Amino acid sequence: MNIYQLFIRNLTQEGTFEAATHDLARISQMGFDYIYLMPFHPISKHNRKGTYGSPYAIADYYEVSDDLGTKEDLKNFLKRAHELNLKVIMDIVFNHAGADHVWTQSNPNYFLLDEKGQPTRKVADWSDIVDYNFDNLDLYNELKNVLLAWAEFGFDGFRCDVASLVPYSFWLEAISQVCGKYPHIEWYSESIDHDFLKALRLQGEIVLSDLDILRMFNGSYDYDIWKLQMEVMFDDSKMDQFVSILNYRYAQQMKDKVKWHFIENHDQIRLREKGMSNDHYKKWLAFILFQEGMGFVYQGMETEQQPHRSFFEKQVINRNFDKDLVELITKMNKLKKEIVNDGIIWQEISYQEKVLITEITTKQAIHTLKCSFGSPVGVIHDKIER
Numbered sequence: 001m002n003i004y005q006l007f008i009r010n011l012t013q014e015g016t017f018e019a020a021t022h023d024l025a026r027i028s029q030m031g032f033d034y035i036y037l038m039p040f041h042p043i044s045k046h047n048r049k050g051t052y053g054s055p056y057a058i059a060d061y062y063e064v065s066d067d068l069g070t071k072e073d074l075k076n077f078l079k080r081a082h083e084l085n086l087k088v089i090m091d092i093v094f095n096h097a098g099a100d101h102v103w104t105q106s107n108p109n110y111f112l113l114d115e116k117g118q119p120t121r122k123v124a125d126w127s128d129i130v131d132y133n134f135d136n137l138d139l140y141n142e143l144k145n146v147l148l149a150w151a152e153f154g155f156d157g158f159r160c161d162v163a164s165l166v167p168y169s170f171w172l173e174a175i176s177q178v179c180g181k182y183p184h185i186e187w188y189s190e191s192i193d194h195d196f197l198k199a200l201r202l203q204g205e206i207v208l209s210d211l212d213i214l215r216m217f218n219g220s221y222d223y224d225i226w227k228l229q230m231e232v233m234f235d236d237s238k239m240d241q242f243v244s245i246l247n248y249r250y251a252q253q254m255k256d257k258v259k260w261h262f263i264e265n266h267d268q269i270r271l272r273e274k275g276m277s278n279d280h281y282k283k284w285l286a287f288i289l290f291q292e293g294m295g296f297v298y299q300g301m302e303t304e305q306q307p308h309r310s311f312f313e314k315q316v317i318n319r320n321f322d323k324d325l326v327e328l329i330t331k332m333n334k335l336k337k338e339i340v341n342d343g344i345i346w347q348e349i350s351y352q353e354k355v356l357i358t359e360i361t362t363k364q365a366i367h368t369l370k371c372s373f374g375s376p377v378g379v380i381h382d383k384i385e386r
Helices: 017-030 072-084 138-153 167-183 194-202 210-215 228-232 237-250 278-292 321-344
Strands: 005-006 034-037 087-092 096-097 128-129 159-160 186-189 217-221 258-261 294-298 346-351 357-361 365-372 379-385
Touching: 005 017, 072 087, 072 138, 087 138, 087 186, 096 228, 128 210, 138 167, 210 217, 228 237, 237 346, 278 294, 278 321, 278 357, 278 379, 294 321, 321 346, 321 357, 321 365
Parallel strands: 005 034, 005 294, 034 087, 087 159, 159 186, 186 217, 217 258, 258 294
Antiparallel strands: 096 128, 346 357, 357 365, 365 379
């Protein structure tokens, strides 16, 4: 099943929950199953980046930002999403808080402290945030209460920002406690790439790998192969290596776990700004939506020549949605539902004469998707009944 990433402020000109609620039908019609909602809380003012600040510099976990609307508006958003059979996954940011988060005054001992006893951070460039001190076990209870409150509010799951930097023991406790009361909650992790993992461990940090994460979470990002994927999307000289890693990872992955497959998200520059042609873009988009797991679309990917939008500013996506892209996304999402409902048995990826081939065997059929990068031929899907 596939997921659509949504940032309220820049989705519409109004930039509110109410306006986003009216847009849910459009997203549902493209065949998505999940909405991933980026942070909607008040943003810290101290060392704020840009006009609006980063939504990941949160000032209060229990509130919503006034400019986006009210909690009642958010409730209505969830209600409409559920009417459309869309599950809503909420962004959770527990590696750090905004530099003037309410707890910096009420509970400064929850944070790393500098020599003056003031909350501080490990990465100097992240000046708008302060890092938590997870040696303080009282912090565990505070953060678990946040999760319980939003589960009660009506969310279907949590996407946990840089979960790899939060202790294993915390996630183990939190997932157990929340699911004990709300067993429907799904858990997804933003993981980190190999180079970042290595750098932090060399500094003596205890950082979770994808395998650590997937022992607890339902799924994680494709960041374990992201840098290689970025290379092969523009230069296929390492495509055989890329395909081998995907097949090995798939064979080793626990069957009840998923990967979020993406080619763009809010942290990455848009691929067409990097020089990718529209033709290649559509083929890579089809590839990630077809794979077993969760294909990931970031708002605005359904328009051609979508410029990168800073989430520090009010920069609405280009809403002149491209008919061909919308049709492709809709077709791939419909096909994905059919494959999942048939029951996936095996997936194998290959690369032959500049054609990226994904073969998925289900209980009912063998589905093959061919994305040709050496010719103008579009995406070809074949189905053979078993």
